Amino acid sequence: MPPTLPDYSNSVKLKYVKLGYQYLVNHILTFLLIPIMATIALEVLRLGPDEILNLFRSLQFDLVQILCSVFLVIFIGTVYFMMKPRPIYLVDYALYKPPVTCRVPFATFMEHSKLNNMSEPKSVAFQMRILERSGLGEETCLPPANHYIPPRPDMESSRAEAELVIFSAIDTLMKKTGIKPKDIDILVLNCSMFSPTPSMTAMIVNKYKLRSNIRSFNLSGMGCSAGLISIDLARDLLQVHPNSNALVISLEVITPSYYSGNERAMLLPNCLFRMGGAAILLSNRRRDRWRAKYNLVHVVRTHKGADDKAFRCVYEEEDSQGKKGVALSKDLMAIAGDALKANITTMGPLVLPASEQLLFLFTLxxxxxxxPKWKPYIPDFKQAFEHFCIHAGGRAVIDELQKNLQLSAEHVEASRMTLHRFGNTSSSSLWYELNYIEAKNRMKKGDRVWQIAFGSGFKCNSAVWRCNRTIRPQDDSPWSDCINRYPVHIPEVLKL
Structure with missing residues (x-):
């Protein structure tokens, strides 16, 4: 029998072929410049020093031409550096860690639900099913007012929660960075469900006696993606105000958002949302470059509010009994997927290497x-980022993004573990996830991070950061006392 040909599909490592293609396309300019530079160098060596000197002397230089050329170069260089955006540095950030007394184990949560909804056992059973599939753990926390029976969602309790979270995070941040209140030039705060008068930014100004000319902004009603909106606003302000510091606060006050009715769409937030907050220090000062943790590279915002379904998929309203709550639509995941698609369509050309963009273009x-029946090519975002921080809005959100972006279990580990340990802390969840990666000692110099968040409206926002230096785990991290236990196995259904 004649010898058969070998099975090349098994003998050739296709992944190395793909890596070779990626390296070739992504470094095509380097490969083209190398032979050109080599040819020029050989030609210079062939001419010799005498011929090069004679060639230089044969050139006739006019003084006016030289001065004009120098002036033109200086002018172009000046315009370039003036038009170039200022670099935005994330100097450091601090997270609020709730006390042990605020923890709400499943047994406690269900007991309180029974006492608060004794006339509706179906509502209690529904919340139990949600908790079993939520991905939350036993150590998540609710504010003190929610531990009362019945809860006390009044103004005084809401202010107390806001002050506790905000002031604790700011105090920790000031201790870590050494920044003084008088050094803060810009103040941005976002909180969706609680918007008192005076505002929460006024509370901060009063507490820390900030300067009278501080530029302060209080964002409300913008959902879980408002943290990145705050970052975008602070970035724009830092572009026009040189030599400035910006303090960004992201949180959600849980106390006033407790729903005491029996509408299932409104009971979901009770089961998922938990206590948390973050304080972030941004700067455009050159001297902060050496101590800053990250550089802000891109912020991409997508708003689908023009569509009625998207607008109403997360909607605050009153139920048939006049009780206020936030209703989550059944179409939420489909709308989130559509918003994500629009967001990554804008993000892709900014971050993807040339090899992925060419494959996407050829497939299109x-x-x-x-x-037209060809399967659409999904770009490999793992080539653009080393770390992913997906908003810990719920287990279904993380599952869907992992599937659509073809991410590994390690890529979504920070999101799943944050949901398990702290629950859905709304806009601040991205920072708990980033801190998880740091606590695991995975953040190295040059690493790129993609933060993705969804919010009411409906919005999908993204931020891209580049790590300035290798970051070591810190003792003041909210993960410091439990990071050795993570990651943990989270079953599909936890029987209560």
């Missing part, structure tokens, strides 16, 4: 010209 052309 092939579907349009050759065969």
């Amino acid at each position: 052309i092939g579907r349009k010209v050759i065969n």
